Each structure stands twice: as C-alpha cells, then as structure tokens.
Amino acid sequence: MLKIRKIAAIDIGSNAVRLLISTITEPKDKPVTFKKTSLVRVPIRLGQDVFTTGEISNYNQKRMLKTMKAFKFLMECHEIEDYRACATSAMRDASNRNELVETIKQQTNISIEIIDGEDEASIIAATxxxxxxxxxxxxxxxxxxxxxxxxxxxxxxxxxxxxxxxxxxxxxxxxxxxxxxxxxxxxxxxxxxxxxxxxxxxxxxxxxxxxxxxxxxxxxxxxxxxxxxxxxxxxxxxxxxxxxxxxxxxxxxxxxxxxxxxxxxxxxxxxxxxxxxxxxxxxxxxxxxxxxxxxxx
Incomplete structure (x- = not known):
C-alpha cells in the first residue's frame, strides 16, 4: 500500500524566511523518497534590524505577520500533515522576539521555536x-x-x-x-x-x-x-x-x-x-x- 505524506518546514533566518513543502512517498518494501513540492522565500532580513538596534522593527514585524499568514494559507492549500517553524540567529537576539512569536501564534496559529546554534547544526545533520x-x-x-x-x-x-x-x-x-x-x-x-x-x-x-x-x-x-x-x-x-x-x-x-x-x-x-x-x-x-x-x- 502506497502512503503519501505532505509536511512543511518554516525557516526564519536572519536574511530570509522560507517555507518548504515536501511530499514524502512511502512505497511498500522500497525506500522512502522525499520530493520538494514547493519552496517560497521572502527576503525580510530580520538581521538588519536586530544586529543594529537589538530588536525587530514595526515594519518588519508587519511583514513577518503577513508572511506567516501567507504560509498558513499555502500549508492549508497543500493539505499538509504536519509542520515545524524554526527561528535562528536574528530572532534569538531580538529583545522583542517573545511578543512577535505570541502575535504570530494568536493570528495564524503557527508556533515558532527559537533554536540555538547547536540545535541548528544537529537539525542540518539529520539531512x-x-x-x-x-x-x-x-x-x-x-x-x-x-x-x-x-x-x-x-x-x-x-x-x-x-x-x-x-x-x-x-x-x-x-x-x-x-x-x-x-x-x-x-x-x-x-x-x-x-x-x-x-x-x-x-x-x-x-x-x-x-x-x-x-x-x-x-x-x-x-x-x-x-x-x-x-x-x-x-x-x-x-x-x-x-x-x-x-x-x-x-x-x-x-x-x-x-x-x-x-x-x-x-x-x-x-x-x-x-x-x-x-x-x-x-x-x-x-x-x-x-x-x-x-x-x-
């Protein structure tokens, strides 16, 4: 019996925010295959704010919220089974990160994990x-x-x-x-x-x-x-x-x-x-x- 899954990854980086949607095919008695179905990249550049002022500007907070709303609709359209959203260096260093994460959660129901450098390396190692x-x-x-x-x-x-x-x-x-x-x-x-x-x-x-x-x-x-x-x-x-x-x-x-x-x-x-x-x-x-x-x- 062939099983097909769709899952999504949201990578909130210092230069850009990405949504990757993958189709995973699980054929019986054969290796599992991963195929990139869709990749959307939005160059918000959170680091430009954080590495100079220590926080994410109101302008980029609004852009982040719009982007997450768009990602939410795309994930719904693709009928994904599960997702994970990870934020890295810029969000780690932003003094107002918790407020932004909470706003996004309330308005999109997307939960964002802020991971450290070691977590980032270990996740990449799983590829x-x-x-x-x-x-x-x-x-x-x-x-x-x-x-x-x-x-x-x-x-x-x-x-x-x-x-x-x-x-x-x-x-x-x-x-x-x-x-x-x-x-x-x-x-x-x-x-x-x-x-x-x-x-x-x-x-x-x-x-x-x-x-x-x-x-x-x-x-x-x-x-x-x-x-x-x-x-x-x-x-x-x-x-x-x-x-x-x-x-x-x-x-x-x-x-x-x-x-x-x-x-x-x-x-x-x-x-x-x-x-x-x-x-x-x-x-x-x-x-x-x-x-x-x-x-x-």
Whole structure:
C-alpha cells in the first residue's frame, strides 16, 4: 500500500524566511523518497534590524505577520500533515522576539521555536548529508547564514566536534563581528583540524549554492579554492548594481554573497581544505527530516 505524506518546514533566518513543502512517498518494501513540492522565500532580513538596534522593527514585524499568514494559507492549500517553524540567529537576539512569536501564534496559529546554534547544526545533520560523507574520509561542514555560521567536524563518518559562531553575512555587512570573534573561530577550526590530512569541506547556504550554480559544474562535483577565490575577487570588483545586472543576482543576494565568500575562504584556509562539496541542503531540509522521524516514531 502506497502512503503519501505532505509536511512543511518554516525557516526564519536572519536574511530570509522560507517555507518548504515536501511530499514524502512511502512505497511498500522500497525506500522512502522525499520530493520538494514547493519552496517560497521572502527576503525580510530580520538581521538588519536586530544586529543594529537589538530588536525587530514595526515594519518588519508587519511583514513577518503577513508572511506567516501567507504560509498558513499555502500549508492549508497543500493539505499538509504536519509542520515545524524554526527561528535562528536574528530572532534569538531580538529583545522583542517573545511578543512577535505570541502575535504570530494568536493570528495564524503557527508556533515558532527559537533554536540555538547547536540545535541548528544537529537539525542540518539529520539531512541527506550522511549520503555524501564517506566513512573513511574526514570533513569540515560549514553552514553560513545571515546571523551565524555552524562548523561541524566529521572524522571517519562520525561527528567529532561542533560549534556555532555569531559570524554571519548580515552581521558582517553591519560591522557586527569583532576581530576577537574571528580569531576565536579561526582558533577553533585550526585546533580541531590539526593533524588531519586531506580534509574536505562541505558548504551549505544560499550563497554557496548560488556560487556553485554560477560555476556551471554538474551536481556532485566540487568547487576548488582557486575558483572560489577568483569568483570572490570578481564579486569585489563589481558594484552592487553590476552584481545584479551582470551576474543576475537577486537584490538581497548581491550584497551578502561577498561576506559569505569571505567566510568560506577563511574556513578553507584555516582547515587547509582545497575543495568544497556543495550538496544543496540546509535547515529546511533538516526540519523536514526531523518532522518525518517524529511521525514515524
């Protein structure tokens, strides 16, 4: 008997808010398949408020409420079985987060979980990342968001260390990252990767996905340090308007992609990785898997 489920993930990030709806097919005596049915992305950029003023502005509170109402209707139209809404760095740091979460709950009945960096890393680890990680190899997984970056070290197929740093693209654009924090991240990566030869890096996040797409490489191939460095120099040589017109970047991508490239290149330098895998997975995918595992349990 074939069983089909529809579940949804809401990812409330520092740069954008996303709704991912997935169709899960459970054929008898065959592996379960996950298919992305719909993905909606709204560039609210909560971090622009929070990392400069400490709270979410009235303007963006209204945009958030409108977005959640739209997500509620979309989930109803898709007849989803279950959902999970997770908020990350910007909402964690917002002084008025509780009031906004309560307003959204009252007006949309959507419950928002504010998760910490370690939760974020563990949710992402529940994705199909294991299909990429080979048990006889070592990897540094780097997930770059608008408000934070999560590092996870996999040794021989197992998690050895994980750490979240408040180093994100929107924070960097607003000069919200101190030299001391950069040094702390550098020391953590160097200490935990010391003595590991042939370490490979895995990158996730909208910016590295965009860079990979621009490379024209086929899925499964890696980006070299040379390519990433060259593309970073190209980005810096163009104005914001030129990055939109010549590289066909979205308005909310054309500025954050530069600090994102800086973070990935720094991580490669610190860990001595020469290439990065880009499997195109993220928090939304992990949320979907976490919901499905909960349903099955």
């Amino acid at each position: 199909d990342l294991h299909a990429l990680i080979e048990e006889d190899k070592n990897y540094l997984y780097v997930d770059v968001g608008g408000g934070s970056t999560e590092f996870t070290l996999y040794i021989q197929g197992k998690t050895k260390a994980s750490k979240s740093f408040k180093i994100g693209t929107v924070r960097l654009l607003n000069n919200g990252v101190s030299d001391e924090l950069w040094q702390e991240a550098e020391q953590w990566v160097k200490y935990n990767t010391k003595g590991i030869s042939r370490l490979q890096m895995i990158g996730s996040g909208g910016n590295i996905n965009n860079i990979f797409k621009s490379s024209g490489k086929k899925p499964g191939k890696t980006l070299s340090y040379f390519y990433l460095s060259s593309y970073y120099q190209l980005l810096k040589s163009l104005t914001y308007e030129e990055r939109i017109s010549q590289l066909n970047l979205n308005q909310d991508r054309a500025d954050v992609i530069i600090p994102a490239a800086e973070i990935y290149l720094s991580a490669m330098n610190w860990s001595r990785a020469r290439a990065v895998h880009v499997p195109k997975i993220g928090l939304s995918d992990g949320i979907i898997k976490s919901i499905y595992n909960k349903i099955k349990d």
